[in-house]
Amino acid sequence: MLSSDTMRGYNDTIILSLLLEEPSYGYEIAKRIKERSNNKYVMKETTLYSAFTRLEKHDYICSFQQGKTMGRRRTYYEITAKGRNYFDQKHQEWLLTQEVVNQFITDNRL
Amino acid sequence: MLSSDTMRGYNDTIILSLLLEEPSYGYEIAKRIKERSNNKYVMKETTLYSAFTRLEKHDYICSFQQGKTMGRRRTYYEITAKGRNYFDQKHQEWLLTQEVVNQFITDNRL
């Protein structure tokens, strides 16, 4: 339902919000996003995995391998202290964004 | 204060929201955005003018020239019926976006 443009700018933060709960990996994160949004938002695989790369590059998350049995590899990600900081900052930014956008779009109408 | 990434996806809608009030032109729109957001958001000129081009291409707005005295040209823009429709649609999308993002970012914390 929702996609791309509207969510751009919040994908990283959404991922971090889930890693705040517990370390996880791509496939699972994707499922949780879909579930928790009541199927309203499905993050594309490529978007998700490239977000991981970006977040790790900035040291907001770090990774470790853990194959359940073996063979099928999973890359788990864990949020770092720096990542928690970044999340808090983005959280504040989101509150402000809502305020500002509502000033134009919602408060203005209906 | 706010910028780019966070607002991307809402710039067009913000512009339309102002044109909903009355026809206007670039420089004035820019000032109103700054004012109405209490200096929290300043839309870059290039962003603004390329948004005009895009919006006009989609027939969400239409333009007409009007120099006050003459010489200094201004291009005024007016929202179309199609543009009003699009705005309403984006308005709904924004409400949904808030719901979904809050599900992760805000409700989750603090």
Next chain:
DNA sequence: TCTTATACTTCATCTGTCGTAGTAATTTTA
């Protein structure tokens, strides 16, 4: 055994934003 689900990776492309720069008229101020 064939299909479906899990778990990614690579790559080329597109779109919107931004920085830099430039043009030109009009109004303010020194």
Next chain:
DNA sequence: TAAAATTACTACGACAGATGAAGTATAAGA
């Protein structure tokens, strides 16, 4: 009245994030 600031744009190249399409490979279920 000359210089500076404001108004009102336009052009261009670069970049980052999102996407579609395709591919790889293992594991579980029918």
